Structures are given as structure tokens and as C-alpha cells.
Amino acid sequence: MSDWQSIPCIERHKEFLEKITAILIDCAFESVSRENPVLRWREPNHLQNIINFNLQEQPRDQDDLLEIVAKIFKYSIKTGHPYFMNQLFSGLDPYGLVGQWLTDILNSSVYTYEVAPVLTLMENTVIKKLLSMFYKDENGSMIGDGLFCPGGSFANGIAINLARYWFRKKIQNNKNISSTNLVLFTSEDAHYSILKWGNVCDIEVVLIKTDEYGRMNINDLKVKILEEQKKGNYTFCTIATAGTTVLGAFDPLIEIADICEQFNMWLHVDAAWGGGLIFSRKHSVLLRGIQRADSILFNAHKLLAVPQQCSLLLTKHKSIFKEAHSKHVPYLFQKDKFYPTDLDVGDKYLQCGRRPDVLKFWFMWQAKGTSGFEKHIDHLMKLSALFKEEVEKRDGFKLVTNPCFINVCFWFIPSTLRIQNSIYDYEKRLHEVAPKLKEKMTKRGSLMINYQSLHEKPNFFRFVIQNSGVDTQDIFYVFDELENLGEST
Amino acid sequence: MSDWQSIPCIERHKEFLEKITAILIDCAFESVSRENPVLRWREPNHLQNIINFNLQEQPRDQDDLLEIVAKIFKYSIKTGHPYFMNQLFSGLDPYGLVGQWLTDILNSSVYTYEVAPVLTLMENTVIKKLLSMFYKDENGSMIGDGLFCPGGSFANGIAINLARYWFRKKIQNNKNISSTNLVLFTSEDAHYSILKWGNVCDIEVVLIKTDEYGRMNINDLKVKILEEQKKGNYTFCTIATAGTTVLGAFDPLIEIADICEQFNMWLHVDAAWGGGLIFSRKHSVLLRGIQRADSILFNAHKLLAVPQQCSLLLTKHKSIFKEAHSKHVPYLFQKDKFYPTDLDVGDKYLQCGRRPDVLKFWFMWQAKGTSGFEKHIDHLMKLSALFKEEVEKRDGFKLVTNPCFINVCFWFIPSTLRIQNSIYDYEKRLHEVAPKLKEKMTKRGSLMINYQSLHEKPNFFRFVIQNSGVDTQDIFYVFDELENLGEST
Numbered sequence: 001m002s003d004w005q006s007i008p009c010i011e012r013h014k015e016f017l018e019k020i021t022a023i024l025i026d027c028a029f030e031s032v033s034r035e036n037p038v039l040r041w042r043e044p045n046h047l048q049n050i051i052n053f054n055l056q057e058q059p060r061d062q063d064d065l066l067e068i069v070a071k072i073f074k075y076s077i078k079t080g081h082p083y084f085m086n087q088l089f090s091g092l093d094p095y096g097l098v099g100q101w102l103t104d105i106l107n108s109s110v111y112t113y114e115v116a117p118v119l120t121l122m123e124n125t126v127i128k129k130l131l132s133m134f135y136k137d138e139n140g141s142m143i144g145d146g147l148f149c150p151g152g153s154f155a156n157g158i159a160i161n162l163a164r165y166w167f168r169k170k171i172q173n174n175k176n177i178s179s180t181n182l183v184l185f186t187s188e189d190a191h192y193s194i195l196k197w198g199n200v201c202d203i204e205v206v207l208i209k210t211d212e213y214g215r216m217n218i219n220d221l222k223v224k225i226l227e228e229q230k231k232g233n234y235t236f237c238t239i240a241t242a243g244t245t246v247l248g249a250f251d252p253l254i255e256i257a258d259i260c261e262q263f264n265m266w267l268h269v270d271a272a273w274g275g276g277l278i279f280s281r282k283h284s285v286l287l288r289g290i291q292r293a294d295s296i297l298f299n300a301h302k303l304l305a306v307p308q309q310c311s312l313l314l315t316k317h318k319s320i321f322k323e324a325h326s327k328h329v330p331y332l333f334q335k336d337k338f339y340p341t342d343l344d345v346g347d348k349y350l351q352c353g354r355r356p357d358v359l360k361f362w363f364m365w366q367a368k369g370t371s372g373f374e375k376h377i378d379h380l381m382k383l384s385a386l387f388k389e390e391v392e393k394r395d396g397f398k399l400v401t402n403p404c405f406i407n408v409c410f411w412f413i414p415s416t417l418r419i420q421n422s423i424y425d426y427e428k429r430l431h432e433v434a435p436k437l438k439e440k441m442t443k444r445g446s447l448m449i450n451y452q453s454l455h456e457k458p459n460f461f462r463f464v465i466q467n468s469g470v471d472t473q474d475i476f477y478v479f480d481e482l483e484n485l486g487e488s489t
Numbered sequence: 490m491s492d493w494q495s496i497p498c499i500e501r502h503k504e505f506l507e508k509i510t511a512i513l514i515d516c517a518f519e520s521v522s523r524e525n526p527v528l529r530w531r532e533p534n535h536l537q538n539i540i541n542f543n544l545q546e547q548p549r550d551q552d553d554l555l556e557i558v559a560k561i562f563k564y565s566i567k568t569g570h571p572y573f574m575n576q577l578f579s580g581l582d583p584y585g586l587v588g589q590w591l592t593d594i595l596n597s598s599v600y601t602y603e604v605a606p607v608l609t610l611m612e613n614t615v616i617k618k619l620l621s622m623f624y625k626d627e628n629g630s631m632i633g634d635g636l637f638c639p640g641g642s643f644a645n646g647i648a649i650n651l652a653r654y655w656f657r658k659k660i661q662n663n664k665n666i667s668s669t670n671l672v673l674f675t676s677e678d679a680h681y682s683i684l685k686w687g688n689v690c691d692i693e694v695v696l697i698k699t700d701e702y703g704r705m706n707i708n709d710l711k712v713k714i715l716e717e718q719k720k721g722n723y724t725f726c727t728i729a730t731a732g733t734t735v736l737g738a739f740d741p742l743i744e745i746a747d748i749c750e751q752f753n754m755w756l757h758v759d760a761a762w763g764g765g766l767i768f769s770r771k772h773s774v775l776l777r778g779i780q781r782a783d784s785i786l787f788n789a790h791k792l793l794a795v796p797q798q799c800s801l802l803l804t805k806h807k808s809i810f811k812e813a814h815s816k817h818v819p820y821l822f823q824k825d826k827f828y829p830t831d832l833d834v835g836d837k838y839l840q841c842g843r844r845p846d847v848l849k850f851w852f853m854w855q856a857k858g859t860s861g862f863e864k865h866i867d868h869l870m871k872l873s874a875l876f877k878e879e880v881e882k883r884d885g886f887k888l889v890t891n892p893c894f895i896n897v898c899f900w901f902i903p904s905t906l907r908i909q910n911s912i913y914d915y916e917k918r919l920h921e922v923a924p925k926l927k928e929k930m931t932k933r934g935s936l937m938i939n940y941q942s943l944h945e946k947p948n949f950f951r952f953v954i955q956n957s958g959v960d961t962q963d964i965f966y967v968f969d970e971l972e973n974l975g976e977s978t
Contacts, residue, residue: 004861005868006580006794007521007569007958013583017517020587021510027594028506032496044832047606053614055851059858065584068855069591072848076595076607080496086604089842091495092596094502095554098509102558104589105516106565107581107796114931115575117536118565125542150639151840161689178669179691192816196839199813200650202668202691246820301842305495307596308844324688327681331735331941336921336948338928343533350685351640353578353790355797359561362544366557369548372493379494432825439827442603452820459825469496 003059016062023069031078032092032469037445038081040074047075082470086448088245088273091305091467095367099360100307109353111332111346113339120343123148123358131314133278135291144316147349148357152272153193155297155313158350160184160201160237162295162315163266165324167236179203183228186239187216187251191270194239213401214249216240216256225263237266242287243274246454246462248407250274253289269293274405276303279373283381286405300361304373305466310357321348376468380406387463387475394479400460408463412437414486431458440485447481492548505551512558520567521581521958526934527570529563536564571959575937577734577762580794580956584856588849589796598842600821600835602828605845609832612637612847620803622767624780633805636838637846641761642682644786644802647839649673649690649726651784652755654813656725668692672717675728676705676740680759683728702890703738705729705745714752726755731776732763735943735951737896739763742778758782763894765792768862772870775894789850793862794955799846810837865957869895876952876964883968889949897952901926901975920947929974936970
């Protein structure tokens with residue numbers, strides 16, 4: 001079997017695959033070891049000299065390829081490393097990883113039972129279970145439906161499209177309401193994907209003010225709904241956030257649900273980040289009211305540390321996906337099949353071919369149990385509380401706002417800036433601190449933590465974790481490292 | 490390190506990962522072996538008894554998990570098997586597989602250079618190279634731009650959105666043209682995702698007639714454009730197909746490009762299936778005219794047998810993704826970074842977090858060279874031509890239409906049905922043949938090949954291959970198996 005052929009043969013590939021998997025297993029442990037850097041920074045031009053990215057006419061041999069694998073690993077960011085706190089994902093779950101590797105071997109697409117029998121039943125199981133958890137359906141019967149989506153942004157987009165479908169159908173079955181006259185509401189701290197997908201759906205998005213904690217201001221919501229109605233627009237949907245990206249705020253779901261009920265609006269809850277809390281008896285209180293949502297977005301690859309990507313869009317409207325999306329395509333969803341075609345789930349999706357994202361999640365769930373996810377979350381919440389306490393305790397650290405979730409936003413204030421009133425251009429100088437520290441930590445490879453400005457606030461750091469391999473000592477390490485880098489500014 | 494924690498530890502997980510990877514490597518070879526069945530059919534209820542899908546409170550132990558992995562593999566479809574000819578993807582490329590496994594270890598998301606330095610440069614390299622191939626840019630300079638998308642449907646959706654953006658901007662910068670007045674055209678044999686995403690973008694899709702080979706009828710396109718213009722609608726976009734799903738037809742790109750030029754329309758070419766031909770000097774002639782497209786969709790996971798999924802949307806309009814999609818989000822795309830932020834590609838996407846699809850493709854390209862992809866395609870085209878010849882030669886087989894690409898659509902006609910005129914309800918009885926054969930082959934596990942009806946035509950089979958591990962003997966096997974199953978109907 002030649003290398004241009006697209007299946008493996010034992011003579012040519014067995015040894016190669018064995019060598020590669022041995023390397024990959026080593027990589028898994030190296031990438032999470034505190035003895036190694038979280039990254040090895042190289043300027044783009046430099047990196048292009050280290051790795052020859054060019055695509056050639058002729059093949060490279062297997063020894064070359066082994067070398068390339070090692071280099072790719074070496075210069076990639078170790079997102080599973082305890083000091084990677086840069087995004088709303090991290091960790092390298094060993095069971096999740098196995099789930100991914102198995103998914104790759106199956107190389108499947110989930111649209112029909114015929115092509116993906118195991119994966120179809122797995123998806124149904126996970127969706128049913130999550131519906132019962134989010135919608136508190138004690139009988140565990142399938143009260144709604146769900147979709148696996150390639151990321152949370154996409155899921156928000158589908159939710160907007162569903163809300164419009166529902167609204168048009170509801171308003172005297174009037175399918176002719178122009179998108180130009182539809183308006184949806186979300187907070188100014190909501191995820192930017194709502195603006196992007198508002199554009200795609202051609203629907204105006206009105207931003208609602210947030211309070212000092214980053215929560216949607218309910219009065220402003222009411223005022224703006226009435227304003228739009230006065231203009232003659234249809235106010236069809238509100239998108240609340242359970243865990244905003246920067247501050248980790250939870251919009252007041254119960255009050256928003258009341259308003260949606262009053263004004264006949266679809267309520268979508270973007271719980272991409274906060275949704276995982278549903279697994280914790282102690283902390284799921286932050287999601288109170290979520291069962292009133294018409295649709296819920298939940299990213300298992302965020303708080304639960306499932307590998308990238310695993311996003312779910314859940315809805316209580318059992319048949320709306322099929323109604324809104326199906327095109328009854330005869331070449332894929334034949335009705336003269338010999339098995340029950342309700343298991344051919346593909347037609348309820350906006351995708352056709354679809355990489356299976358369920359297996360890694362399901363496999364982790366088997367390996368940890370529901371109780372394992374709960375321990376994972378409770379551990380993360382405990383460390384975040386500790387982080388917050390430390391910010392309050394230590395000189396030179398200041399909270400941006402009082403957090404209720406994982407996100408702890410804070411300023412590091414170098415000693416030269418600590419007496420606020422006496423310093424000219426204080427805010428401007430504080431604004432410059434975080435980028436400088438970020439550059440230093442990146443070049444040193446010692447820590448990855450994100451910074452940003454928000455509204456009128458100067459640049460600040462955002463602490464977040466999803467990796468429950470992080471421990472108390474790591475928390476102290478972050479403070480020490482920031483002080484260390486910061487004082488040498 | 491406990492199992493609920495989200496990073497691996499050597500003591501607890503090294504042996505487990507080694508056992509799993511040994512199993513997975515065995516699976517890779519087993520799944521493509523002709524000695525094993527392509528599937529082991531089980532009814533849904535039966536399969537649920539074999540695998541306990543339920544999600545439990547408590548964890549399962551590692552031995553249980555090893556057993557589960559083996560079962561999942563056993564009852565999943567072997568999409569890499571030479572007798573899997575059911576979809577527009579197949580094969581199990583060993584280098585693509587390694588690329589996936591490495592991607593899983595990196596567990597990254599491509600939006601900033603900071604978080605994905607290697608993957609960002611890799612994406613830029615592949616996009617640049619493909620632009621130079623499709624747009625025949627001899628200098629190899631980046632004349633346009635590209636996006637990696639989670640599947641071709643999504644890419645078609647983005648193309649529609651881009652076309653609208655471009656049109657609104659062009660028409661005197663009038664951003665207020667309502668979507669209700671926008672109309673796009675595609676053929677009745679085009680992919681159903683265009684209808685689905687027309688809905689999402691809230692744009693009407695007018696279907697153009699096809700000829701006997703499945704190609705768009707140019708006269709009908711002109712007539713319908715004029716009709717819509719008379720109604721006062723804006724005819725802003727035509728979507729041509731290079732390789733339709735069922736018949737494998739290529740719309741006449743040059744004539745359609747002329748019409749688009751004449752009427753000031755955006756031309757999108759859905760080359761999800763046919764696009765891979767660009768790698769073959771001999772067969773890329775089928776794509777003649779594609780360089781005139783404003784945007785091109787190309788699925789590397791189809792004809793090139795890259796693992797699921799690897800879809801690219803290319804455009805000749807260099808800055809349109811950024812213009813149409815960017816929201817300049819301060820928490821991710823900070824402008825006060827210490828490195829050039831043009832490498833933070835995320836803001837040109839409609840997604841935020843995004844699983845890297847480039848590595849497997851890039852790695853395969855390194856392993857095979859451009860010349861390897863060419864050999865792969867030329868082999869597939871040769872086998873398809875052989876398949877067509879055999880259909881013409883053999884009693885009981887009949888072409889649905891004369892094919893020009895990989896797809897060979899044909900009827901198997903059991904001997905009891907061979908004298909057409911003398912049989913009452915001939916078409917109805919022929920229509921029932923394919924589903925019956927499909928049931929038999931599925932239950933026997935001997936072959937997977939798809940059937941469908943199209944327009945007025947009764948059910949027929951569609952032969953397709955993307956797996957260049959398939960050989961001449963396999964082609965004869967398909968005929969023998971169909972005859973064998975068919976005559977016992």
C-alpha cells in the first residue's frame with residue numbers, strides 16, 4: 001500500500017503509528033507538567049524558520065514526519081498546563097482525550113442511524129439526560145430536544161433563527177414579518193457572537209445596560225422593549241447570559257423570564273460558560289430560573305473541561321428543530337428504509353456532515369460519573385474563592401468587581417502606582433500595566449492569563465480556571481509570578 | 490491525581506493510555522480489512538442492550554472502560570473499509586489520523602497567534618496555497634482570503650451572507666435593502682444546505698432546472714433572473730455546483746460566470762465534492778472557470794479523504810471576511826498586544842472558539858506531497874470509469890445518466906424485471922428493488938452503498954469512492970455482491 005493511498009497497511013504504517021502514539025502519550029504528560037513552560041514564545045518569522053510550513057510537490061519520509069510532530073508539539077501552547085488560565089477552556093482530560101482518539105478512528109458523521117448507530121444512541125442519551133437536568137424533568141422523559149453544535153457562537157445563531165421561526169408562526173402564522181422589523185435584546189456584556197449572528201439572520205440587536213457586576217439591567221430592558229414596540233418593531237426575543245465572558249456575571253433569569261412571558265418573547269439563555277454548574281448541587285443555584293428558558297446553550301468544553309468542542313443547544317420545544325430546519329432530503333433521509341427513521345437525526349440540523357462531539361463527553365461521563373463532574377466543579381469554585389480572597393488580602397491587587405463565579409477580575413498595581421490620588425494620568429498608566437506584564441510572562445513562558453479593558457475600565461486581568469488539576473499552590477504561584485514580573489516593570 | 494481531575498497523571502493514566510492506543514492501532518487495521526464486515530447491524534433496541542448508554546452517578550473503572558471502547562468500535566460502521574461506499578467521505582488515512590490525534594493532544598482553539606502560533610501559521614499556509622491553486626495566481630501571493638469551516642453547509646451559509654454584504658455595499662452603499670427583496674439562484678440538484686441557510690439569512694432561493702446530466706440549465710437561469718427583476722427583487726447571487734451530491738454533475742461555470750458578470754451578481758461555487766480535482770492536472774478540467782467565482786467552497790474531507798471535517802471557504806475579495814464579520818472584541822483581539830495582531834485571525838470568523846481542522850490536512854499534505862493527492866484522485870477517477878464500463882457491460886445494470894465524475898448512478902434490475910414493456914407497474918417495482926437490496930446488504934454486513942430517487946426517477950444506487958485503498962477487485966466485488974443479493978430478492 002503506497003502512502004498516497006488513503007487507508008493504512010500493517011507493513012508500512014504499524015511501526016509508524018506505534019512510534020507516534022508513544023510520542024503523543026509522552027506529550028500528554030509533558031504538556032501538563034509544572035516543570036515545563038506553558039509556552040515557548042517565538043516571533044512569527046522565527047517560528048517559520050523553525051518549522052518549514054511550505055507545501056511541497058513531493059512527499060516527506062516518515063522520519064521527517066516524526067520530527068515535525070515533535071516540533072509542532074514543542075512550539076504549541078500547552079492548554080492543559082496548570083498555568084494556562086487564558087481562555088474559557090483548559091485542561092487535558094485523559095478520558096476526554098481517549099474519547100477524541102476513538103472518535104478519530106471511527107471517522108464518522110452523525111446524520112443517520114445507518115451510518116452512526118452507536119453515536120446516534122449516545123447523542124440521544126446525553127441530550128435526554130441534559131434536558132432532564134436543565135429542565136428539571138423528574139420523570140426523565142424527553143420533554144424537549146437538543147443539538148450538538150460546532151461551538152457556542154453557532155448555537156447562539158441557531159437560537160436566534162429558532163426564535164424568529166417560533167415568533168412568526170405564533171403571530172397568526174404570519175411568515176411574512178420582515179426581519180427588518182424584528183428586534184432582539186441582550187446585554188452589553190453578552191457574547192459578541194450574538195451581534196455577528198444577528199447580522200447573519202439580518203436582525204437588529206439592541207444592547208441592554210449592565211450593572212456594576214455585569215448583570216443585565218431589568219429596567220433598561222423594559223424601557224427598550226417599549227421603545228421598540230412604539231417604533232412598530234416586533235420584540236421577539238431576549239438573550240440572557242449565565243456566566244458572561246469577562247466578569248462571569250449571571251443575568252437575573254427569573255425577572256427576565258417574567259418579562260419574556262409578559263411580552264410574548266422567546267427566552268434564550270447563553271449558558272455557554274456557566275451551564276456546567278448544573279452538575280453541582282451546591283453551585284447550580286446560580287442557574288436558578290434557567291428551566292424557564294425556551295432554549296439553552298451549554299458548552300461542555302468550557303466548565304466541564306471536555307475537549308474542544310462540545311456545545312449543546314437545548315430547547316423545551318420538542319419538535320421545533322425539525323419544523324424549522326428540515327428539508328426532507330431524499331438522498332439521505334429516505335422514508336422507505338427498513339428501520340425507524342426517527343433515529344436519522346441529521347435533518348433537524350443546519351449542518352449535513354457533522355463531526356461527532358458526543359463520544360468524548362459521554363466517555364468522560366462514564367469515567368467520572370455525574371459525581372465526578374460535581375467534584376471537579378466544586379474544586380474549581382473553591383479555588384476561585386481562594387483567588388478572590390488573596391486579591392483582597394494582598395497589597396497591589398484590587399478587585400474590578402465582586403465576583404460570584406469562577407472569573408476573578410483584578411488589577412495588579414505596581415508599587416509606583418499605589419497612591420492613586422497623587423499620580424497624574426493614573427488610569428492611563430494602570431491601563432499600560434497589564435499588556436506589559438502579559439508580554440513579560442509570555443516571553444518567559446511562565447504563565448498565561450488574559451487581560452482586557454471593559455467599558456470605561458482600564459486594562460485588568462481575568463483569572464479563570466477549568467482545569468481541576470490546578471491546586472492551592474498554583475494559586476499562590478500566580479500571585480507570586482505577577483508580583484515578580486510586575487515589580488520589575 | 491483523581492479521575493475527576495482534568496489532567497492526566499503518570500501513575501494513574503500511563504498504562505491506561507498505552508493499552509488504549511494499542512487497541513486503537515489494532516482497530517485502524519481491522520476496520521479496513523476485507524476479511525472483516527463493513528458493519529455489524531443491530532436494531533436500536535438490541536444495540537442498547539449490548540452497550541449500556543446510561544449515564545450514572547458513580548464512575549466506572551478502567552477495565553470497564555477498555556471493554557466499552559472495544560464495543561463502541563465493534564458496532565460502529567467501518568467508514569475506512571473498502572466496501573463503505575455510502576457517503577461522500579470514506580477511507581482512514583494514516584497520516585490524517587495522526588494529524589487528528591496530535592490535534593487532540595494540543596486541544597486548542599484557533600483565534601489568536603498567542604494561543605495557537607503553529608496552527609495559525611499552518612492555516613495561513615494552506616489557505617494561501619489553495620488560493621493560488623483555485624485562482625491560478627502564479628505569483629502565489631495572497632490574492633484573497635479563506636476560512637476553515639465546520640462543514641460545507643456552514644460554508645455555503647457564510648457565502649450567502651457575504652454575497653448579501655457585498656451586494657448591499659455595492660448598491661450605492663445601501664445597507665437598507667431588505668432581505669425580503671433579495672433572491673438567490675441555484676439548481677434544483679444543488680445541496681439542500683442552500684435552502685436551509687437561505688432560511689437562516691431570510692433570503693428566498695429560486696431553483697433552476699437541470700438537464701439530463703444534472704447540470705444547471707442556463708436559459709432557465711436567465712429567464713428566472715429576469716422574472717425576479719421584473720417583480721422588483723434584487724438578484725444578487727448565483728450558487729453553482731461543481732460536483733452535485735447525487736449525480737456528480739458540474740454546472741457550466743463559464744456560462745454562469747458570464748451571466749453573473751452581466752447581472753452584477755456574486756458567484757459562489759459549491760465545490761464541496763468536486764473541488765479536490767484541482768490537485769489533478771488531468772481532471773481539473775472539470776473545474777474550468779472556477780477562478781471567476783467570488784467564493785468557493787471546497788471540502789478536503791470529501792475527495793481528498795482528509796478526516797472529518799475539513800471545509801474551506803475561499804474568496805478572491807481579500808478583506809471581505811473582516812469587513813463583514815468583525816466586531817473588534819476587546820477581550821480577545823486587543824490592539825495593544827506586543828506582536829502583529831494581523832495574525833489574530835479569529836475576528837474574521839463567525840465562530841469564536843474553533844477546533845483546528847488544518848493540522849490533519851497539512852500533515853497529510855507533507856506526507857503525500859501535492860503529487861500524492863494527484864495520484865489518489867487519478868486512481869479514484871480510473872476506478873469510477875471502470876465501474877461505469879461494467880454497468881454498461883453487465884446484464885441487469887443500467888446507467889441513470891452518463892457520468893463525468895466519480896458518481897456512477899445505476900439501477901440494478903433483477904432478471905424478473907428485465908423485459909420492461911411486458912411488466913405492469915415496472916417503475917413501481919423497480920423503485921422497491923434498491924431499498925430491499927440495501928436491507929439485505931446491511932444485515933449481511935457485506936457492503937454499504939447508498940440509494941435514492943431523484944425527480945421522477947425510481948430508486949437507484951449511487952456508486953462513489955474517496956478511498957484510494959479500493960482496487961479493481963473491489964469494483965468487481967460490488968457487482969458480484971449486488972447480483973448475488975439481487976437475484977435472491
